[in-house]
Amino acid sequence: MEDLNGRHGLNPPHSEIVQACRIIEPCDVLDMGCSSGRNALYLSQLGFKVTAIDANPQAIAMLQSIVDQEGIRTIAPQVYDIQQASLDADYGFIACTVTLMFIDPARVDAVLSDMQQRTLPGGYNLIVCAMDTAEYPCPINFPFTFRPGELSAHYQGWELVNYNEDLGTMHNGAQLQFATLLARKPG
Numbered sequence: 001m002e003d004l005n006g007r008h009g010l011n012p013p014h015s016e017i018v019q020a021c022r023i024i025e026p027c028d029v030l031d032m033g034c035s036s037g038r039n040a041l042y043l044s045q046l047g048f049k050v051t052a053i054d055a056n057p058q059a060i061a062m063l064q065s066i067v068d069q070e071g072i073r074t075i076a077p078q079v080y081d082i083q084q085a086s087l088d089a090d091y092g093f094i095a096c097t098v099t100l101m102f103i104d105p106a107r108v109d110a111v112l113s114d115m116q117q118r119t120l121p122g123g124y125n126l127i128v129c130a131m132d133t134a135e136y137p138c139p140i141n142f143p144f145t146f147r148p149g150e151l152s153a154h155y156q157g158w159e160l161v162n163y164n165e166d167l168g169t170m171h172n173g174a175q176l177q178f179a180t181l182l183a184r185k186p187g
């Protein structure tokens, strides 16, 4: 695969996106909190049709510039605040990696519910989000963090293809637990 990310100074895709794409066939995918598009570019190269949304207009402008330079027709970058929880299309795959922790805690239930409703039967949700636990208090003052078991509880009735609350390390070396979920909606 051509190193589009490297060519445009972006990091490689999130490792959980790479793992998920080993089992998810190309389909319409929503990348929630896409930033400058490291995951969107990868998904597009695999044949997914990507809607890439972020609240930061500069990040979306950068992704749009990459899309224009490369002549990519399968990524649609859009400025959108996921806290609105009013998605207007259905997807086979919705990914939200390291983004939920930046939103208002009062909107988390609505955002998750909207993601689930907008996932096609048999489709997938991928979420990676910071946690705050007694064993590993979150060292970063994120607006929102999950408690143990909280994210999986939201996905009762879905198949948990992968779920863990493993210890991870931020770019600055800070250690914290992350809730990582790949779940499949009943068909």
Ligand SMILES: C[S@@+](CC[C@H](N)C(=O)[O-])C[C@H]1O[C@@H](n2cnc3c(N)ncnc32)[C@H](O)[C@@H]1O
Pocket: 014, 032, 033, 034, 035, 036, 038, 039, 053, 054, 055, 056, 059, 080, 081, 082, 083, 096, 097, 098, 099, 102, 103
């Ligand atoms: C740490 S980055 C993660 C980017 C990407 N998902 C990844 O895996 O590299 C978090 C992103 O979430 C975006 N974000 C934060 N709050 C948001 C909101 N309410 N709606 C949409 N995007 C948001 C930020 O602008 C930022 O680009």
